[in-house]
Amino acid sequence: MLTILGIETSCDETAAAVLEIDQDGKCEILSNVVHSQIDKHTPFGGVVPEIAARAHIQLLDGIVEQAMKTANVNYSNLSAVTATAGPGLIGGVIVGLMTAKSIAMAINKPLIAVNHLEGHALTARMTDQVEFPFLLLLVSGGHTQYLLVKALGEYERLGTTIDDAIGEAFDKTAKLLGLPYPGGPAVEKAAKLGDPTVYKLPRPLLDRPGLDMSFAGLKTAVRTAALKEEPVSEQTVNNLCASFQEAVADVVGQRSARAFQLFKDRYPDTPPKMVIAGGVAANEAIRTRLNQVAAEQHAELIAPPHKLCTDNAAMIAWAGAERLRQLAAEDPSILEQNGIGDDMNEAPRPRWPLDKKSESVVGFGRKGAKV
Structure with a gap:
């Protein structure tokens, strides 16, 4: 049984979720808290990155705490912490990933840095x-x-x-x-x-x-x-x-x-x-x-249900859980490690193509391949 905390802050939703996955891979969403910032961005007709990042800073600790309380789970019972590491608005990605790193280090549990697109790609495996x-x-x-x-x-x-x-x-x-x-x-x-x-x-x-x-x-x-x-x-x-x-x-x-x-x-x-x-x-x-x-x-x-199609933390937790189950099958001791591979050193990325083999459509810049 795995209990996973997920954090998502790649755009203008501040989100945290807790999932429980049994040995057969069946998932129960214990909590999935999403706070939309639409009201903050409506006057500008679109998402303002600076406003989004500041809102994530103000909201995320409370959102994580709400997700943990709703799930009725203690931090010591978590198997791992997952968070979006990109692609997205870099200010928001930094807030989410650094928060996840802090939690993982404090409770001495693995951190799994997740590609936001992989979260979307794997959601249907969780729901269907x-x-x-x-x-x-x-x-x-x-x-x-x-x-x-x-x-x-x-x-x-x-x-x-x-x-x-x-x-x-x-x-x-x-x-x-x-x-x-x-x-x-x-x-x-x-x-x-x-x-x-x-x-x-x-x-x-x-x-x-x-x-x-x-x-x-x-x-x-x-x-x-x-x-x-x-x-x-x-x-x-x-x-x-x-x-x-x-x-x-x-x-x-x-x-x-x-x-x-x-x-x-x-x-x-x-x-x-x-x-x-x-x-x-x-x-x-x-x-x-x-x-x-x-x-x-x-x-x-x-x-998948609409609330799991849009940006949410449950999909990030599930993508991380899939990786964790794959790694634990090879080495069960991974669940006791503080970090998986280089994930504790993973840098936030504004760009992160899911398909690493494809040529970039626009080109390559200092921030990485453009998707």
């Missing part, structure tokens, strides 16, 4: 016991990627956005149309009142091979259409939102069909399945399109 291999579509404010999850620690990026993430495109579209933050729910709400056939917006990169995507041009096309309609009426905004959302769904649908085909080519004897994670996974139009594509491809679409 999904077996390797499977496809992952990660769609959030900061990431839009297709990944092939081959095994624990073995990930291949099949395609990604070459500019804006889908969530970022939703937020920017909402802002330019005068809709409130966060933009995703606002655009979806307006789109339900609009006609998606009014504006013929582009579907970037669909004429090219591969699974890469682009959404910056689509966002610009919305702006151009809005400028032509000035003064913009409420119905025009609704129609633009509907047309924008339809274009995004078309791109995701077509790319997902291609991803399923690639999976079938790689694993002809394995039923194809795709896990969808990230905040944009809650979008009804995108979810409907993905279900249609999965049915056409005779594949399975798996979506």
Whole structure:
């Protein structure tokens, strides 16, 4: 039996969770506390890194304490402490990882530094016991990627956005149309009142091979259409939102069909399945399109509960637990060590591609490969 504390502070959610995992790998979430900072960032129309980092400093100790009390677990009973070490807003990542290091050192338990993307990638194994291999579509404010999850620690990026993430495109579209933050729910709400056939917006990169995507041009096309309609009426905004959302769904649908085909080519004897994670996974139009594509491809679409799709600490605790179980199977004494390998010396990372073999889409900088 493992009892794991997880900490997540990569963006604007301050989160802590405690999981209990039995010998068969079945998980019970004893607590999963998430404090959203949306109210702090709404006046600015997006996440302000400095504000987010300061909020994490103010909130995290209390959030961790609340998670431990809700779980009714003493620190001495923890098997390990896990925390997001990247990628993310570096100020927030520093706060979470340094807090986790302090706790692990104080209670003399292992620290496991977790890649935030791996947390998303493995969530469905916690909720639905999904077996390797499977496809992952990660769609959030900061990431839009297709990944092939081959095994624990073995990930291949099949395609990604070459500019804006889908969530970022939703937020920017909402802002330019005068809709409130966060933009995703606002655009979806307006789109339900609009006609998606009014504006013929582009579907970037669909004429090219591969699974890469682009959404910056689509966002610009919305702006151009809005400028032509000035003064913009409420119905025009609704129609633009509907047309924008339809274009995004078309791109995701077509790319997902291609991803399923690639999976079938790689694993002809394995039923194809795709896990969808990230905040944009809650979008009804995108979810409907993905279900249609999965049915056409005779594949399975798996979506963990929404509260576990968005940023949370339970997914970080689970990813760390998977690594810990793998290492403990090889060396049971690892559970008594203060740190696993170099994790106590792990540095916070603003960038940390999950697939270490893929070429960077943009290039390499001092901060590391850009995803």
